[in-house]
Amino acid sequence: MASLIVTGISQLVTPRRTGAHRGAEMRDLLVVRNAALVLRDDAIAWMGAHDEWSGEAEEHIDLGGRAVVPGLIDPHTHAVWAGDRLDDFEARCAAVRYEAILASGGGIWHTIRETANASCAELVELALPRVEALIRSGATTIEVKSGYGFSVEAELRMLEAVRELQARVPVQLVPTLLVHIPPTDASEREQYRAMLCSKLIPRVARSGLARAVDIFVEEHAWSAADAEAVLRCAQAHGLGIKLHAEQFHRIGGLELAIALGALSVDHLEACSAEQCKLLGGARTVATILPGVSLHLGLPPAPGRALIDAGAAVAVGTDLNPGSSPLFSISAALAFAVRLNGLTPPEALVACTANAAAALGMESGALIAGRRADFVVVESEDWRNLAYTLGSSAVHQVWASGRRVAG
Numbered sequence: 001m002a003s004l005i006v007t008g009i010s011q012l013v014t015p016r017r018t019g020a021h022r023g024a025e026m027r028d029l030l031v032v033r034n035a036a037l038v039l040r041d042d043a044i045a046w047m048g049a050h051d052e053w054s055g056e057a058e059e060h061i062d063l064g065g066r067a068v069v070p071g072l073i074d075p076h077t078h079a080v081w082a083g084d085r086l087d088d089f090e091a092r093c094a095a096v097r098y099e100a101i102l103a104s105g106g107g108i109w110h111t112i113r114e115t116a117n118a119s120c121a122e123l124v125e126l127a128l129p130r131v132e133a134l135i136r137s138g139a140t141t142i143e144v145k146s147g148y149g150f151s152v153e154a155e156l157r158m159l160e161a162v163r164e165l166q167a168r169v170p171v172q173l174v175p176t177l178l179v180h181i182p183p184t185d186a187s188e189r190e191q192y193r194a195m196l197c198s199k200l201i202p203r204v205a206r207s208g209l210a211r212a213v214d215i216f217v218e219e220h221a222w223s224a225a226d227a228e229a230v231l232r233c234a235q236a237h238g239l240g241i242k243l244h245a246e247q248f249h250r251i252g253g254l255e256l257a258i259a260l261g262a263l264s265v266d267h268l269e270a271c272s273a274e275q276c277k278l279l280g281g282a283r284t285v286a287t288i289l290p291g292v293s294l295h296l297g298l299p300p301a302p303g304r305a306l307i308d309a310g311a312a313v314a315v316g317t318d319l320n321p322g323s324s325p326l327f328s329i330s331a332a333l334a335f336a337v338r339l340n341g342l343t344p345p346e347a348l349v350a351c352t353a354n355a356a357a358a359l360g361m362e363s364g365a366l367i368a369g370r371r372a373d374f375v376v377v378e379s380e381d382w383r384n385l386a387y388t389l390g391s392s393a394v395h396q397v398w399a400s401g402r403r404v405a406g
């Protein structure tokens with residue numbers, strides 16, 4: 001077996017489990033100074049203070065006094081789409097209302113049209129550089145949603161594009177079926193929902209094209225009652241469930257997420273103090289998306305209040321063409337500190353252990369025996385990851401024991 005010792009680690013930093021926490025949640029950071037990591041094949045064989053290592057390894061790399069943190073996990077992206085939204089962006093900047101953009105066929109309708117017209121191969125070629133940018137920013141696990149399809153065929157094509165991408169990139173991609181915008185006509189909406197439960201979800205579950213189903217609960221999207229029917233169907237087919245909820249209005253999405261035991265409830269910009277307490281007592285992860293607040297100029301989700309209430313908070317990029325063109329998970333981490341009131345350690349836990357929990361995965365920490373996914377920070381102090389803006393504090397990215405960026 002090939003073994004490699006990585007030395008010259010000023011700080012080896014990882015979330016750790018302390019006390020009786022729920023599920024995979026971790027809150028504290030373990031910091032080992034002057035550390036070493038020993039890799040064997042794709043896994044961590046040993047980790048600790050360098051002077052405590054007495055074994056041998058075939059190869060040796062010296063990081064020259066840099067910090068190492070776990071590979072970052074982006075638990076919420078819409079990285080597969082076609083067409084751009086630059087005209088919308090310019091119009092928005094000139095104070096044109098989004099409703100007017102939608103009425104002229106722009107906005108998300110533009111993305112849905114362009115994505116539906118693209119082939120699977122075209123979607124892969126468009127998404128590949130976006131995923132590669134996320135990897136360079138430190139991501140070693142990336143969730144990718146469908147949701148711009150609007151038909152069985154187009155949704156399946158998006159998920160097939162994610163499957164193709166899985167073979168093209170050296171990191172883990174976690175596919176999610178997103179039930180996004182419903183037809184505006186009430187009877188068509190009913191038909192579409194029935195089709196989701198009778199055709200699309202069973203097919204996705206059978207083919208393993210997604211691990212979870214996500215639904216957008218909002219006044220102009222799906223109601224909580226619609227969402228409950230769709231999510232119960234997903235659960236009956238053995239899929240995890242997630243919700244886009246509490247982005248603009250409180251119409252029952254967050255409460256539904258908790259009642260059904262969703263992996264995560266995402267957005268939460270409109271989450272009230274009472275709802276923070278509800279999430280504080282739940283296993284469902286609160287995923288917040290600072291890129292949206294920054295790009296759209298909306299109030300940020302109450303990250304500080306959620307953590308103070310006891311909720312497990314994760315942070316994602318929400319990479320998408322309309323509301324969050326954020327191609328960097330380390331930037332999302334840094335923005336969560338400024339916009340959502342997280343401390344740097346909380347933001348690191350949010351982008352590692354809690355993001356893993358949001359995907360139903362037992363990872364996100366550096367642990368002997370686990371996959372060797374880690375980020376080498378540019379400097380000796382890991383906090384530069386949360387501090388740096390406009391330049392990358394990521395020196396190298398390693399996934400499954402191999403250097404994949406830097």
Ligand SMILES: [Zn+2]
Nearest residue numbers: 076078244318
């Ligand atoms: Zn989203």
